[in-house]
Amino acid sequence: MQEISVIVPTYKPDYYIWKCLNSIVSQSLDKGNYEVFIILNGDKEPFFTEIESYLKNNNLNNFHLIYTQEKGVSNARNIGLDRAKGDYICFVDDDDFLDKNYLEEMLRVVLKYGNDGIVVSNFLNFDEKTGLEKNRTNYILGSKEKKILKMRKVFSNACGKLLPLRVIADIRFNKKFKNGEDSLFMVELSKNIKYIAISEKEVYYNRRLREDSASRKKKKNLYILSNTFLLILSYSKLLFKKSYNKIFILARTIAVMKGMTIQFLNNKRRI
Known part of the structure; x- marks a missing residue:
């Protein structure tokens, strides 16, 4: 029985995907206890054949390669969840x-704590060009918090976490967003989260900072404004549902607006 399902969305993958997959193959956890879904979206070849060959050459029976013509990380992750x-x-x-x-x-x-909460790891962010560490988070190892408002920063990203399927339930990523979909997904989960625990040992989710990544590419101000407006609209709908912490939702809404301001300033510096 697979206890963990690892979901890896990929679009036109480059050299970096092999380090990603190798790190999953090399996990200390017994391979019988986890499965991996690689969701290739958009352009199919030569990527599908290359990944398929990698899986066959390494005899990875617990890895599954799925292709979808529809582009988008949200759709890819939803396929993995299903x-x-x-x-x-x-x-x-x-x-x-x-x-x-x-x-x-x-x-x-x-x-140890039960499947009505989530476990979070620290992030180590490194520069793609130099390979040098840029920064790392400093969550207190072994800590546990029941008030999600105090840990609101961990809701900005879906990665670096272990999420019980019971907590996710039927919630899925909103496919109409290309930016901010992680945070919206995590905020929607918040109503089912009873605790947030930090890993008790020093393990890292290693995040590569690429200038050409979807999250770091320059975006037009009009797109930033419209995307932020739609995100705020989605958050505001949660305010009318009894199961959500209203102060937490407002705090995440402010974070979205702050993110919009930062993007505007970054665009101005690039001119």
Whole structure:
């Protein structure tokens, strides 16, 4: 039985995907305890054949390659969620990689505290060109918090976490967003989260900072404005649902507006 389903969306993957996949293959957790879904979206070849050959050459029976013509990370992740058989979900971007004992440690913590909360790891961010560390988060190892407002920063990203399928339930990523979909997904989950625990050992989700990544590409001000407006509209709808913490939703809405301001300033500097 697979306890963890790892979901890796990928679009026109480059050299970095092999380090990502190698890090998952090399996990200390027994391979019988996790499955991996690689969701290739958009252009199919030569990427599909290359990944397929990698899986066959390494005899990776617990890895599954799925192709969808529809582009978008949200759709790809949703496909993975619909196929997942594990009790817990781990999202990994194709240009990032995991420490060797990542899955084993995250699973150990969630089994300790129960499947009505989430486990979070620290992030180590490194520069793609130099390979040097840029910064890392400093969540207190072994800590546990029941008030999501105090841990609101961890809701900005779906990666670096182990999410019980029970917490996700029927919630899916909103496909109309190309930016901010992670945070919206995590905020929608918040009503089912009873605690947030930090891994008890020093394990990292290693995040590659690429200038040409979708999240870092320059975007037109009009797009930024319209995307932010639609995100705020989605958050505001949650305010009218009794199951959500209203102050938390407002705090995340302010974070979205702050993000819009930062993007505007960055565009101005590039002129």
